[in-house]
Amino acid sequence: MSTWSMKQALFCLVGSTCLTLSVSMGGYWLWSKHQDKRLNSDEYKILSIVQTGPEKEALKSVYLAEILGLSADNPTPLYAFDMKKALAKLQASPLIANAKIKRVAPSTLYIDYEVRKPVAWAADFQNMAIDREGFLFPVTPFFSPKHLPEVYLGLPDFSGWQVKGAKFDLALEILQFLEAAPWKEGLRIKRIDVSNAFAGSLGQREVVLFTEEEMCFRKSEREIICTFPKILRIAPKDYPQQLGNFFALRRTMMEDYRKQLSAINEGGRFAPRIIDLRLPQLAFVEKG
Template identity: 30%
Template sequence: MGMWALLRPGPNYSFAKVVLILFLSAGCLVSLFFGLQAYLHYLKVQSESHPIRGIVQAATDSPSIPTEFFAEVLDLSVDEPTYLNRFSIKEGIEKILGTHLIRQAILQKIPPDLLYLEYEMREPVAYLGDYSHTAIDEQGLLFPTIPLNSTKKLPRVFLGKHVSEEPWGTAMRGEEVKILRDLRASCKEEELASIDLSKLEAQTFGKREILLVFTRGNTLRLTPKNYLKEIDCYGKLKALLQEKEGSWIVDLRIPHMAFLQETDDE
């Protein structure tokens, strides 16, 4: 009799009751899931509810920019602290790129109170002669110089009247960028002191020219159209000029001819 009691069927529930039990069980599981999600979100918010106390930076090229510079750019202050959970990564990257010093940047939060910044600086290939404290990168973009890059020995480029009064963040014209790249590649053997492109679009063709000044003193006058051929001609004249004392202005604007004028060293 006792064995029969153990093996007898359980209560016979109706179909509607079974569906109700399953529905309530599923509801409990869903509530538990969302409750857990809400709790984890709460923990995350709590972990980020701290004033930002530092920036961990990693530059892809060295030396790196002082952290104080980025703290000022991102408006981080001890007197008026910014909380990590209220800090906008998107706005932070926009501010960093807005300095025009940085080519690209990655910015992340490190709970509870740090920012991680990885960036690549713009590399200057020349300085702008029309304005002080302004450099030019490989793509022709103008950006501010800082002590880290202002000590490099690079040529000064003069562009003329069309340069903006606020040049940082603006770019050279396409033709100017191409000429600068060509000249840097063609004049590796002799160091350039300055490149004057201000007369590329002079009103009369006779006044259109490129003016190159080398650190050793010689000056070249070239045409905007055939400057590469004219530099090649200058290469053939260098041996002759080295035999002479002093510095020379070499005018190569007329095909197959070179006009030499000795400069006054005084």
């Protein structure tokens, strides 16, 4: 190769290198300028939250903003906002079962989430409901009051947002059994008490169900409503059979109630009947 050809080749190499470097530096400058604009411009600050999920606005956007540390007075830059930490904060809320979060330029956070579904009130604590996975969460002021049975486990103290153990498993089993029972029509389950279900003494082991049912009738052109509470004592292991016995006995008790209704002129709440179903083939009925 001649000296002139080598000079041409070297010139082309240096020229292409300089051109590439110039384009790269120009591109980096434009990218840096764009990033700086996204981080510091008022155009790219979080001004709104859009939320979706199975329920429409299950939680107020103000609550979501609060747990994410967002402020309307001092908006956070959208692209400086740590999305991993934000997701962790949402998932740490006792009210939220699962969540997803993403940015929507120029100024919006999109949050898709599902709140926990209560199956009962947790009677061991104030203002606490519990879901099927044993997670506890406060109800007021986040949700409207729920007409749910209470579950009493006999827990000593609050020790975390999730309850685990044989007592909760048994309470959930009984609750599901009662929900599916075809003969429970008109019967309200007020409380399931499993605090003594696994007591050290066999004689003390029991599950106590607090129930109510109403009867409505007309007398002298007036509607009279009577409430009949019952307290059922059942054995933890044999509760399906014992509850079946109770529902058979219930038909007879309802006839007895109807006879009592013919002699009353005012509605109200009757004295509770305590029914001990723990012994096979026997049911001891005691008026409270």
